[in-house]
Amino acid sequence: MQWSTARPDWEARIVAGLSLLPDNLPIFKPRAEKALRIFKRLKLVDMPGKPTLGEVSPEWIFDLVYVVFGCYEPALREQLIQEILILISKKNGKSTIAAGIMVTALIMNERAMGEYLILAPTKDIADNSFEPAYGMITADNALFKVFKPSDVTREIENRLDKSKLAVKSADADVVGGQKAIITFIDELWLFGKKSSAANILSEATGSQASRSEGFVIYATTQSDEPPTGVFLQKLQYFRGVRDGTIDDPASLALIYEYPPSILKKNSQPWRDQSTWYIPNPSLGTSVRENWLARKVKAAEIEGLNVLSLFVSKHFNIEAGLGLKDANWAGAQFWPAAMNKRLTLQEVIRRSEVIVIGIDGGGLDDLLGLAVMGRCKVTRKNLLWSHAWAHEIVKKRRTEIATRLDQFADLKQLTFVKLPGEDVYQLADIVMEVEASGLLAAENAIGVDSFGVAAITKALTSEERGIAKERIVGISQGWKLNGAIKDMERDLAGGQLVHSGLELMDFAVGNAKIVPRGNAISIDKQVSGSAKIDPLMAGLHAQVLMGLNPVASGASGWDVDDLDALEAKIEAEVARAEANALAEAKADAVSHVY
Structure with a gap:
């Protein structure tokens, strides 16, 4: 049987409040129905009256359980969907889902001494899943006779066949050597911050190669910072599966987030209370709307940092743009100005004139390049960016090493091993623009006034031959006030279009505004290790584009x-x-x- 786990119409369905699960999945109904009966009978001891999951869970959870256990080939004892990603907002019952699914799996186990694992990034998060699982066993006399729970080892063992469910934390427990049939990875976003996460997850899930009935569930809320590491990798992959751009019928995505069509119209859709059901499928059950409303108001009073954290967790809004305290105002309009098709070659093809901004380049810095063209049809500014970094920066700035690796994988950043390699690679791109005849005749290349020498030497060499007079030192600090304000207005008014690079999302999200008398500046010292060099390069290009340049190769005669x-x-x-x-x-x- 052929099937697809894609749901390309997910945007319309999530807005309409419909199921995100595909229609044509290969369901073995006897197994699906048995699992759902078991799941619905499990009790929640931390709720008044100890209701069952069947009494308090929303329909989307029942659908999930039905599909997770039902996508199974009984003749081969083979699980057909082997990886599932669930992205839901906080308080939507993620830990309870983990406990219920894994206890159900343990009850249905058919392999003697079979192992099941819930893996969390910290002990506290592990306890959040173990405690409801422990309660499900102790609250049911029939289950308690068969299963022996231990709150010391965080394990539940079948007294008869010695199969067991273990709940472990990656920060304290040894994960290597696992033989888990089913693994539930909780709060994947926190694993994304661990440099060792890929090895940890490989150890935790690798045993399924020899256990055909096994599968992995990744469950998570959004990150409190821009997604990174294994979290970003899984999120991008499963979005591709959902959208139909990646054909993988063994993977299933259940992602509750605002559609891009909504975010493009409104970068803060969560301010409309009528949309809260989109990232909160359990709204009205485990999530109370009046509680959310009260907490949103409180977070707004407490400040933008608190508000940014709250909306990332409760509305699945990716952090990094538009809400952090002292953020640059242009960040709010950055997402809507994106055009992923805008490559360097496309900027050259569409432009009548091009200017270039450059910033950074120290051993602890990124070297940022911004190529900005003025469209010959729309007259809009078109921005493409790239950056370079020395390998040593990953050792000196360990807190952003994973992010930099991510940008390198996306071909948006290039690592170099020797000083000078970055400058000469950058110079090659400048010469590509120069060869097009579109580089401005005057004031063509803007460089941080403190970093002119190396760039000037590379570009004015006999081999490249850029006239020194075309390279301009750009004053920093408050003197960039005009460019900062101009770019804000261009973004808000749709006059600036950029390439939608994750590198630039990172830099824009890091930009902090500092008042300087009657002006403002974007301060590198305030941003600290969170690099902004590519954005600064863009501001340098903005300065030059404001001078209304003419291309060096343009005569004006058609x-x-x-x-x-x-x-x-x-x-x-x-x-x-x-x-x-x-x-x-x-x-x-x-x-x-």
Whole structure:
């Protein structure tokens, strides 16, 4: 049987409140129905009256359980969907889902001494899943006779066949050597911050190669910082599966987030209370709308940092743009100005003139390059960016090493091993623009005033031959106030279009505004290790574009249209004759007087 786990119409369905699960999945109904009966009978001891999951869970959770256990080939004892990603907002019952699914799996186990694992990034998060699982066993006399739970080892063992469910934390427990049939990875976003996460997850899930009935569930809220590491990798992959751009019928995505079509119209859709059900599928059950409303108001009063954290966790809004305290105002409009098709070659193809901004380049810095063209049709500014970094920066700035590796994998950042390699690679791109004839004749290349020497030497070498006069030192600090404000207005008004690079999202999200008298600046020292060099390069290009440049190779004469060319020549001749006559009259008058 052929099936697909893609849900390309997910945007319309999530707005309509419909299921995100595909329609044509290969369900073995007897197993699916049995699992759902078991799941619904499990009790929640931390709720008044100890209700069952069947009494308090929303329908989307029942659908999930039905699919997770039902996508199974009984003749081969083979699980057909082997990896599932669940992205839901906080308080939507993620830890309870983990406990319920894994206890159900343990009850249905058919392998003697079978192992099941819930893996969390910290002990506290592990306890959040173990405690409801422990309660599900102890609250049911029939289950307690068969299963022996231990709150010391965080394990639940079948007294008869010795199969067991273990709940472990990656920060304290040894994860290597696992033989888990089913693994539930909780709070994947926190694993994304661990440099060792890929090895940890490989150890935790590798045993499924020899256990055909096994599968992995990744469950997470959004990150409190821009997604990174294994979290970013999984999120991008499963979005591709959901959208149908990645064909992987063994993977299933259940991602509750605002659609791009909504975010493009409104970068803060969570301010509309009528949309809260989109990232909160359990709204009305485990998530109370009046509680959310009260907490949103409180977070707004407490400040933008608190508000940014709250909306990332409770509305699945990716952090990094538009809400952090002292953030640059242009960050709010950055997402809507994105065009992923805008490559360097596309900027060259569409532009009538191009300027270049450069910033950074120290061993602890990124070297940022911004190529900004003025579109010959729309007159909009088109921005493409790239950056370079020395390998040593990953050792000196360990807190952003994973992010830099991510940008390198996306071909948006290049690592170099020797000083100078970055400058010469950058110079090659400048020469590519110069060869197009579109690089501005004057004020073509803007460089941080403190970093002019190395760039100037590379570009004015005999091999490249850029005139020194075309390279401009750009004053920093408050003197960039005009460019900062201009770029804000261009973004808000749709006058600036950028390439939608994750590198630039990172830099824009890091930009901090510092008042300087009556002006403002974007301060590198305030941003600290969170690099902003590529954005600063963009501001340098903005300064030069504001000078209304003309391309070095542009004569202003269109030789493809001979009629227009002839008319223009005649007009120029007439203008020259008129000027000459005017000058002659002026000379005559001056002689009389």
